[in-house]
Amino acid sequence: MRARINQDVKDAMKAGDRTRLTTLRLITAAIKDRELGIGSAPTEVGDADVVAILQKMVKQRRESIATYEKAGRNDLVDQEKAEIAILEGYLPKQMGEAGVKAAVAALIAELGAAGPKDMGRVMGALKERYAGQMDFGKASGAVKEILG
Template identity: 50%
Template sequence: MIRENLKAAQIEAMKNKDKARLGAIRMILAKVKDRDIELRTASEQPDDDVLVTEVLMKMAKQRRESIQMFNDGGREEKAAEEQAELDVIEDFLPKQMDEGEMNAAIAQVKADVGAESIKDMGKVMAELKARHAGQMDFGKASGLVKASFG
């Protein structure tokens, strides 16, 4: 589904002669193809939307880090380029949960798996990743899970 949306957006960007968007979409598709090639020898193939979402999340994280570094280094023009790419990447990502939704999901998962102490954090994180892949920032979720046990 996401892969088809990317291909349709690529065609639309070509028709509209939107070079910046087209370049970003082509870069995304290239990363997805690289990931496909990596997984050729894997014993289990993930769901296509999960695979594409993982690639998009990784790319978005890289762009955010680059934007921070460019801003810290006084390279606003490069930060703006990265922000433009990030905007295109985020167009294809599923809607991200806000902190309240993340806390509700964490509480639900904790109840479902019977987590009672920080020792159960791994079980909670694994279940969150299974249920909400692509919908939450797991770096932030990890802190929220840890705080929920405190």
């Protein structure tokens, strides 16, 4: 995934696409920060880590959009939305609501989860198996719905 991002940086430079180039540079900077241990211990960054970084960046931009909309700064809202579109191009395809419910139901049956006390175990298994593929807020709601 990192090789693809690095190649896309070069392509964006050649094409003169400033928005894409800026966003890709932000991605590479966040990856380097994680590698160097800015804010934590230095670590090797794999594809799963890159996905987590991208998801965090998308979440930050969504929060910024809400703030900018309240302030009436539509120019900044448009910029954040453009960055989200670029970031999401590198994320795995997200499961739909039906897919999330089916995955949750199958995992609950597989683990033999019986009640609310098993929710942590189910959520942990979901995060392990479906990292980057589902919204865990929605998944949590589905687990609560099924387990009661």
